[in-house]
Amino acid sequence: MTDSPLPTGSLPTHPGEVALPGARFDARPLWLLAALVLLAFPLIGNGASWLTLTAAGLAMGLIVFIMASGLTLVFGLMDVLNFGHGVFIAAGAFVGTSVLAGMAGWVGSASALQNLGAVALAMLAAMAVAAALGAAFERVIVRPVYGQHLKQILITMGGMTVGEELIKLIWGPQQLPMPMPEALRGAVLVPWFGGEAAAVEKYRLFAVVLGLAVFAGLLWLLNRTKLGLLVRAGVQDREMVEALGYRVRRLFVGVFVAGSALAGLGGVLWGLYQQSVVPQIGAQLNTLLFIVIIMGGLGSTLGCFVGALAVGLMANYTGFLAPKLALFSNIGLMVAVLLWRPQGLYPVR
Amino acid sequence: MTNALSLEGVHTHVGPYHILHGVDLHVPAGQVTMLLGRNGAGKTSTLRTVMGLWPASAGVLRFKGQAITAMTTPEIARLGIAYVPETMGIFSELTVRDHLVLGARAARRAEDLDRTRLDWLFGLFPALHKFWLHPAGKLSGGQKQMLAIARALIAPCELLLVDEPSKGLAPAMVMKLIEAFTELKRQRCTVLMVEQNLAMAKALGDRVAVMDNGRIVHTGAMAELADDEVLQQRLLGLSLGVAA
Secondary structure, eight states: OTTOSSOOSOOOOSOOSOOOTTOSOOOHHHHHHHHHHHHHHHHHOOHHHHHHHHHHHHHHHHHHHHHHHHHHHHHHHHOOOOTTTHHHHHHHHHHHHHHHHHTHHHHHOSOHHHHHHHHHHHHHHHHHHHHHHHHHHIIIIIGGGTTOHHHHHHHHHHHHHHHHHHHHHHHOSSOEEOOOOGGGOSEEEEEOGGGOEEEEEHHHHHHHHHHHHHHHHHHHHHHHSHHHHHHHHHHHOHHHHHHTTOOHHHHHHHHHHHHHHHHHHHHHHHHHHHTEEOTTHHHHHHHHHHHHHHHHOTTOHHHHHHHHHHHHHHHHHHHHHOGGGHHHHHHHHHHHHHHHOTTOSSOOO | OOEEEEEEEEEEEETTEEEEEEEEEEEETTSEEEEEEOTTSSHHHHHHHHTTSSOEEEEEEEETTEEOTTOOHHHHHHTTEEEEOTTTTOOTTSBHHHHHHHHSTTOSSGGGSOHHHHHHHHHHOHHHHHTTTSBGGGSOHHHHHHHHHHHHHSSOOSEEEEEOTTTTOOHHHHHHHHHHHHHHHHTTOOEEEEOSOHHHHHHHOSEEEEEETTEEEEEEEHHHHHTOHHHHHHHHSSOOOSOO
């Protein structure tokens, strides 16, 4: 059907026989991930530990991805550098802690359904608060500084400092425990060669499943809906999308709010991962988020995903192999990636 | 004759630069108006000002009698003004299909596109059908230009702004574009087109406006300018060749 010049039947459903060079999906960044996982194996030496660390790395990476996905789209769509993104994480984490503490009965219950219900409620509450905070943050702090990067950096950082102090005012400056529900405590033993068994914490599996679900949902939204089409087009050329009659500004507010909600969700997940929350959680994670989105290619969701997994794996492997290098390792990884691809793993423009 | 679009004393500043110095331009409905002039004369800036991408700092712009001076770009586009920028505005990661879905605001998916219109566009530009699911970044320059035009035409528009469609294209491709625009002309589509290719301007234009230094310095019938070599020399610094 592709060779008929004047088609009247259905539209083509596959790219046709014409091979265009380079039209194929670029899988090399995925090989980087595989290489990282495989390279760690002989270094760690012990299969069971390797599996445990890999599971922890994937869980951490997926949580970081949930937090960073909104940030990268906000930059891609409106060129906004939001250094205050961490405040949504912190707000989500603290709201989640309060909800879980308030539902101690369900959290400690023997019923897995009640356990998961408590976690789900904590997440929904965290997302709602983070979304509302995001909407206010966009209106009050971000909107007056559109197109001015330096001012964006300064004022969004200021916004985060204010947010952090407000959290201290409400919840106090000390570290709070994040109660882990019964059903998510403990580990599953995965049999490994030679009789050894690898312990993989249940919560990490839970975080991996949830993270993959969020990733799949985002991919569906971005690739299968008109809304996603507008976001992808807007990231490449905002002006043209506006000239086609779409209100990119409004779309951006939606993305900002959704990204804030995801950061709030990530805050709950991170709190549970660490089993405690501190008011500085936002500032601590901010650096990591920026490493991830710069490494991935600013504006790219897939790049953000690969970058987050790489960072999560790297942090866990080096944390085990050379704890003193743990902080440096992620920056080192970013430097290496940028030397290879200066525009990031998946450049968008 | 009613004007689809009119600009009265329009000034545009971009940052510290004063680019348009009081443009007066009238685009009659149902005709093709060519906007000619040397590089830097302000042709592209005029189109961008109409679209609200560089808002006018003084003067009035009207579309079918309604003032659009203070409107935002999406509002202007929603009045039925379609735009093909000089840069073509192609989203290299998106497929040909995605571009046409974006061009039709009411369509959520390719299946919602108006089939009659789509088949008409496929007839004008067969390459778009051939590369339907390919990323647009892989298309040739001419194919990208066709895609940009098709995207502007997939939904009915009241006014089409086209910025240098022949730029950088091979002569055979330019001939194809002329064919496609001739078809549009037959449909009494209102067009304002910036062109440097004088053969194309002559083949398509009903009216012509010539710009220099951010002002309109000549308006009239295209045929009149095409027949007057002295005028061409004076306005454009070159000649179309009267005989053709």
